[in-house]
Amino acid sequence: MTIVFGGDGPAREELEQAARNRNLDARFLGFLDREELPAFYASLDAFLFPSPVETQGLVALESFACGTPVVAVDSGALRDTVDDGETGYHFDRDDVGGFADAIERTLTERERLSENCLDRRASISVDHAVDQLAEIYAAVRE
Structure with a gap:
């Protein structure tokens, strides 16, 4: 199994060391361009x-559009974006065992x-959002 980290931040060095210490096949891609x-x-x-910090749930929507289910903390926008048993699963904040169960x-x-x-791609598209707006x-104008 390979674990892939997309993005970058202050915890990267510590995560890389933890992966080495556990002899995990982990890839750290760093910042990814939108394309x-x-x-x-x-x-x-x-x-x-x-x-627990995701204000709009966009990462989950992007993942769904690519056919990839999401495991997310049950907090913020992801509480409403991910449908348990439909598009992935939630786990409670700071619950490592719950996180592992949701992944499994x-x-x-x-x-x-x-x-x-x-x-769900059609219902989360930009065109659909514009039509709804x-x-x-x-x-409101009526």
Whole structure:
């Protein structure tokens, strides 16, 4: 199994050392340009997002659009973005065992979850969002 880290930050050096200490096959890609993200998401079995800080849930939507289920902390925007058993699973903040369980469930159900994610692409597209906004605006103007 290979663990892939996309992005960069102050914990990278510590994470790299922890991976070496545990003899894990871990890849640290650093910052990814926007154009690289679809290939990144699509190459994953699951996108793991343990941070409680995600204001809009966009990373989960991007992952869904690429057919990749999400394991996310049950907090912030990800609480509403990820549908348990449909597009991935949640775990409680600071619950390492719950995180591991959510990963295992997601990997076990990956094929079905991936299909569900792909089925939602139309409903999470920019065009759909613009259409919804136009409908709201039209209703308010009446």
